[in-house]
Amino acid sequence: MIAMTLAEIAEVVGGTVHGDPASESTVVTGGAFVDTRTPEADGLFVAIAGERVDGHDLAEQAIAAGAVAVLGSRPTTAPTVVVDDVVAALGALARHVHDSLTDLATYALTGSQGKTGTKDYLAAILEGDGPIVATRGNFNNEIGVPLTVLRAGADTKHLVVEMGARGIGHIAQLCRIAPPDVAAVVNVGTAHIGEFGSREAIAVAKGEIVEALTAEGTAVLNADDALVAAMAPRTTASVVTFGAGGDLRATEVSTDELGRPSFDLQWRGSGATVHLGQLGLHQVENALAAAAMALSGGLDLDAVADGLTDARPPSRWRMEVHERADGTVVVNDAYNANPESMAAALAVLDGIRERSGRRTIAVLGEMFELGEGAVEAHRAVGRTAARAGVDVLLTIGDMASRMAEAARAEAGWSGEAIVTAxxxxxxxxxRQNGSAGDVVLVKASRGAALERVAEAVLDEPMTDEPSDDTPAEGSRTP
Ligand SMILES: Nc1ncnc2c1ncn2[C@@H]1O[C@H](COP(=O)(O)OP(=O)(O)OP(=O)(O)O)[C@@H](O)[C@H]1O
Ligand SMILES: [Mg+2]
Known part of the structure; x- marks a missing residue:
C-alpha cells in the first residue's frame, strides 16, 4: 500500500480516528487484512463483525500479528478509524490507493468457471514483466477485491483482479473499487443459476466488467461463447476476442498421455507453441483468456507462450501433476474433496489409464462434513473408482474403508482394494508395491492432509502451502 496516516485514511473513508493523541499520525505502510492468521506487516486490520467472531474483539491480536491500526465500526483497544460501513470504507480506501498508483495496469476478469485458473495463468505470464499483485486464492468479492488492491504499491506494474458475482450490480461495484484497463469475461455457464434466474441474467451481471472500461481500455471476450461474444456492444473500449474465429486462437490442440494440453497460439499472423502443465482441455480456454489479456496489456507473443508453459499456479494441490525421475506420476489433489470432485478426479484418472495404459492407483481418504449420508457417499465413491477401472484403490482411515468395501462388491472390477489405517x-x-510408471492420485478432504502421502511417494517436500481458498470473508461464488 502507499503510506498513509490514520488522519488521511479517515478523510478518504469519511471516518474518525479513535485512540491516544498520537493515533492520527500513525502511518499504515502495509496492506489490509481481515484474518489475524494471515496478517500484513505494518498493515491495517479490517474489523468485520461476522456471525461467529466479531473482528473488533481481535484488535489486540491483530496488533500483535503486525497491524498498526484498525478500520472498524466502533472504537477498539487499538488506534482505530471508525466508520459506519466498514466494507464500503475498505472499498473507498482501495479506490483511493488505486487512483494514486497512476502507472499501474489493472486487469480484471470474471466468468462462471475458470476465473481462478485464468487469473493464475495471467499472473504467471505477467510475472516475467515486472512486479505484480494478483488476487490470492479466491479473494474475489467486495472484501477480497479491495484487499487485493491494497497490496499494490508504488513499484507494482500489473494488478490482476478476479471478480465474482452473486447478482446484478456486483461486478459494477467491484469495478468501482478497481477500475480495469483490460477486462475479460471467460465464459457464461449455469453455475449458481439459481441466484440469477437464467444464463441471460448471468450475462447481464458478468458483462458489467466491460461496461466499466473507458475508451482507452480493452475488453477481452470469448468468441466461442455466444453470450460473451454478444457483450461487445456494451463497451466503448477496443474488443479483443479469443477462441475459434477470434483474434487469438489455439490451433493444433492435443493432449499428452496424462491429459496436459499443447497447442499453438495464433495472434495477428504470428504463432507460438504452448505446453500446459495442468490437466484437462478446459485449461485451454483459461489459457487463451489469460493470453489475450496479457497481449492486450502489451506483452509479446513469445513471452506469453513461455509464461503459460512455465506456469505453476499458486492455487496448489489441485490436480497438481508431479513426475518422479523413474516416471511415476503423482496427481496431488489433496486440497479438498467432496463426492463431485472425487468423481471428477477419478474420471481424469480413468482418462489417463485409457490413453497411456499405465497402472492407476487411487489413494483416497475421508470426505468430511457429509452428515448422515457420509457412509453412503463414501460407498458411492468406491463404486465410481471401480467403474473408472482403477487398478488399485487404497483407502486411508475408517470412513474411507467403505469405499474399498463397495468397490470390492462391484461386479466386473478386476482391481485390488487395499485398506490402511x-x-x-x-x-x-x-513404497513396497509401487512401480515405475504408476499414476497415483491422492485425494481427500483438507483435514486428512494427504499431501503428506504425495510428498512421501515423491520423496520431496510439498514446500509451498496452498493459498487459502476458503476464507470466511474474501471469496464469493460464482
Ligand atoms: N474454462 C472452464 N470451463 C469449464 N470448467 C472449468 C473451466 N475452468 C475450470 N473449470 C472447472 O471449474 C473448477 C473451478 O475452477 P476455478 O477455481 O478456476 O473457477 P472459478 O471461476 O474461480 O470458481 P469460483 O467461482 O469458485 O471462484 C475447476 O476445478 C474445473 O473443474
Ligand atoms: Mg475463483
Missing part, C-alpha cells in the same frame, strides 16, 4: 501404513504399501 493411516498415512504411515499407506506410504509403506506404496
Amino acid at each position: 493411516g498415512h504411515a501404513e499407506a506410504v509403506a504399501w506404496l
